[in-house]
Amino acid sequence: MYASFKSIGAYIPEQIRTNQWFVDRMDTTNEWIVKRTGIEQRRIAQEDENTSDLGTKAAKLAINRANIQTTDVDLIICATISPDFLTMPSTACLIAHKLGIKDVMALDISAACTGFIYALNIAKAFIESGMKKNVLIIGAEKLSNIVDYTDRTTCMLFGDGAGAAIISATDDKDKAIVDIQCSADGSLQDLLLTPAPHSSEASFMQMKGNETFKVAVRTLTSDVQKIMENNSYKNEDIDLFIPHQANYRIIKAVGDALKFKDEQKVLTVAKYGNTSSASIPMAINECFEDGRLKNGSTILLDAFGGGLTWGSAIVKFNG
Ligand code: UT7
16 A cells, blocks of 8 residues: 555635834844845734644645545644644644544644654555555644744744645555655754743743754755655656745755756745744645646655754655
8 A cells, every 4th residue: 555645735824924023023124034034924823713723724625625525534643833732632633623523543743844744754654554544634833822022033934824635545656655754863952942831931932043054954955865866866857846944045055956946946935934844735735726736746845843853755746
């Protein structure tokens, strides 16, 4: 049995927060933010809209587009660093309830911005082992809940949003996910972290931006080189290169080092900022909706985040 990427969905919160919002509140400029990050605006969820609400809306779309019923879903995995509740119940349990799905295994995973690729890998393993047939994976974030809006070096980077996908069993190898590689290095834990509520610090996200930037460029580049080599793939075998959307300069540096053409690189960071685990599925969804992603397209995913975690995937879209 093989795992196939059947459908994609996303939910983009309505409220737009432009760079001017930050300029009005702290010592920064639109020019600095655009030049250093490429970000022009990000979306912010409503106060009464939680991560599980964003995830549920994205999941509904993915389920509809996969032409399956909610009763066909037999595993739910939600990647998030901004869950509705601290340790329990998991956001995946809340999403299952909101979708009316009962009696299936549902869990959250914590792999920061690499969360969607980790979830994809877990879904693939469950399907290949024969244990599950239709896995709903979600990357959902209400990062505005954990951003420190007094820290001008990080707060302008992040936004809210969600993406979801259905990964289904198939016996057709040509329609299968080609490969996924995930890894982690806890020795670099202090680059990106959110202190626990029992610590003396507030539970807001903290980032050593400049150091993270350098490790991100290095890791994202070597990660792609490895997965392409291991599978004997060349750049021309890839239709779309969809990296985690953290910073335009990171994507540009990685894309240039890997020699991808501009039309292969997918960029959404200007509109949505960094939405952590939601950034890759939101970008896949955008390509699906604007027609760049077609049935049979081969996409290359690449992400990097707190932990540190990183991962890449070569995926044939079968939607
Ligand atoms: O998704 C997970 C991974 N996350 C990332 O990949 C994010 C990685 N990091 C970044 O994207 C970038 O490091 C930042 C955008 C956060 C910062 O850009 P940078 O080019 O690394 O700037 P820097 O931290 O070296 O700071 C340069 C200068 C400093 O001033 P001095 O010391 O040169 O006088 C900062 O104080 O920019 C100053 N600065 C600002 N100026 C205006 C920092 N934040 C701001 C700001 N507005 N908001």
